[in-house]
Amino acid sequence: MERVPILKLGDILIVSIQIDLDDQSVLALQEDLADRVVSSGARGVIIDITAVEIVDSFIGRMLSTIAAMTRMLDAETVVVGMRPAVAITLVELGLSLGGVRTALNLEKGVAALEHVRGTAG
Amino acid sequence: MTVPDEAAKRRIVDLFLSEEERLLRRWTQLSGASPDELRDLYQALRTALVDGAGDFADVRGLLAELSRARVRQGHTPSDTARMVFSLKEALYEAAEADGGPEALRGFVWFSQLVDDLGLYTFETYTAAREKIILDQAEQLLELSTPVVKLWEGIVAVPLVGTLDSARTQVVMEKLLQTLVETGSEHAVIDITGVPAVDTQVAQHLLKTVVAARLMGAECVISGIRPQIAHTIVTLGIEFGDIVTKASLADALSYALRRSGVEITGAERARIAVRAERP
Numbered sequence A: 001m002e003r004v005p006i007l008k009l010g011d012i013l014i015v016s017i018q019i020d021l022d023d024q025s026v027l028a029l030q031e032d033l034a035d036r037v038v039s040s041g042a043r044g045v046i047i048d049i050t051a052v053e054i055v056d057s058f059i060g061r062m063l064s065t066i067a068a069m070t071r072m073l074d075a076e077t078v079v080v081g082m083r084p085a086v087a088i089t090l091v092e093l094g095l096s097l098g099g100v101r102t103a104l105n106l107e108k109g110v111a112a113l114e115h116v117r118g119t120a121g
Numbered sequence B: 001m002t003v004p005d006e007a008a009k010r011r012i013v014d015l016f017l018s019e020e021e022r023l024l025r026r027w028t029q030l031s032g033a034s035p036d037e038l039r040d041l042y043q044a045l046r047t048a049l050v051d052g053a054g055d056f057a058d059v060r061g062l063l064a065e066l067s068r069a070r071v072r073q074g075h076t077p078s079d080t081a082r083m084v085f086s087l088k089e090a091l092y093e094a095a096e097a098d099g100g101p102e103a104l105r106g107f108v109w110f111s112q113l114v115d116d117l118g119l120y121t122f123e124t125y126t127a128a129r130e131k132i133i134l135d136q137a138e139q140l141l142e143l144s145t146p147v148v149k150l151w152e153g154i155v156a157v158p159l160v161g162t163l164d165s166a167r168t169q170v171v172m173e174k175l176l177q178t179l180v181e182t183g184s185e186h187a188v189i190d191i192t193g194v195p196a197v198d199t200q201v202a203q204h205l206l207k208t209v210v211a212a213r214l215m216g217a218e219c220v221i222s223g224i225r226p227q228i229a230h231t232i233v234t235l236g237i238e239f240g241d242i243v244t245k246a247s248l249a250d251a252l253s254y255a256l257r258r259s260g261v262e263i264t265g266a267e268r269a270r271i272a273v274r275a276e277r278p
Helices: A023-040 A057-072 A084-092 A106-120 B006-018 B020-031 B035-050 B057-072 B077-098 B101-143 B165-182 B199-214 B226-235 B248-258
Strands: A006-009 A012-016 A044-048 A076-080 A101-103 B148-151 B154-160 B186-193 B218-222
Touching: A006 A023, A012 A023, A012 A106, A023 A057, A044 A057, A044 A106, A057 A076, A076 A106, A084 B165, A084 B199, A101 A106, B006 B020, B006 B035, B006 B077, B006 B101, B020 B035, B020 B077, B035 B057, B057 B077, B057 B101, B077 B101, B101 B165, B148 B248, B154 B165, B154 B248, B165 B186, B165 B199, B186 B199, B186 B248, B199 B218, B199 B226, B218 B248
Parallel strands: A012 A044, A044 A076, A076 A101, B154 B186, B186 B218
Antiparallel strands: A006 A012, B148 B154
16 A cells, blocks of 8 residues: 655645555545644645546545544645646535635645734734 | 339339430429539439449439538528429429320339438538537637636636536636636636526536635636626525625725735826915
């Protein structure tokens, strides 16, 4: 099973998904991410899905779950780089990813997190 | 209908060949078409009947060409079909003059053949029309969905005409693609040119907005005319937390504010009137 690497940049964790996700790696990613948020005390998580071309309801739910999980640990999740085709698929599936922040690209995602931290104190 | 025997067929074909000049003259008279066109057709028919042994590909090709040419000249497709059918009348007169039962039985077979050919001209006409309509629909789809950049980071889609599923799909794809390419975080969907909004159109709009939101862009819907606002409320359509504005100008100023652009009005020129004291 391939594991998705988690990178740390200041107090932000960056997850760039470059592989075809199967159910096992999704579950592993959720666990790894929760561990890293706690151990590093990160305040923000960015999930980059630029390379993801195919999504299903499971991956859609994964994004919501990760967002909810990190919020419990006081970190904001931003999903960045969603392709148009992926966005259309998710809408057709009826998943609107409530509670997940999104940004067009990594740069804007980082900027969005800066903004959140700025208002939080 | 009984199947005419070979003898009957041969008799009518013989008649068709031997009476060529008279038939052609009568055909021209009845149909009012140009003799040259009919002569070409006659030749092709003769070749098909004698040498081709029932292979009418050439005749059909000629008919298709004729049908197109006549439409361009302003004839209706019925005219063209009637022109082909009038060959039957001409031949019937010849068969009656011949008087034999063979010739009349053969005529029934021949008239079926002419019917087929006449209908073929009609089919060609419909197929040509169908193609034009399809091409135009495609062009319309491409033309009618421009995505324009209003400001750095703000794009707009002025929608004109009725929205259906196919068009919404094109609009949605094009808008999302433009958002990625230009890195715009704000999009304005202007529906001033949409004549009516029903539940289905609203559903399509909502989908587009949600998809844009998933990608990290905010959508504003603008250009909602009073009647449309009324319809939307009457139908009980919920736009939820989607921002809607009455005009494109309002939407633009909202998007500008959201992206942190400050707008100041130009200073008005002041005219001071001072009365001179004597």
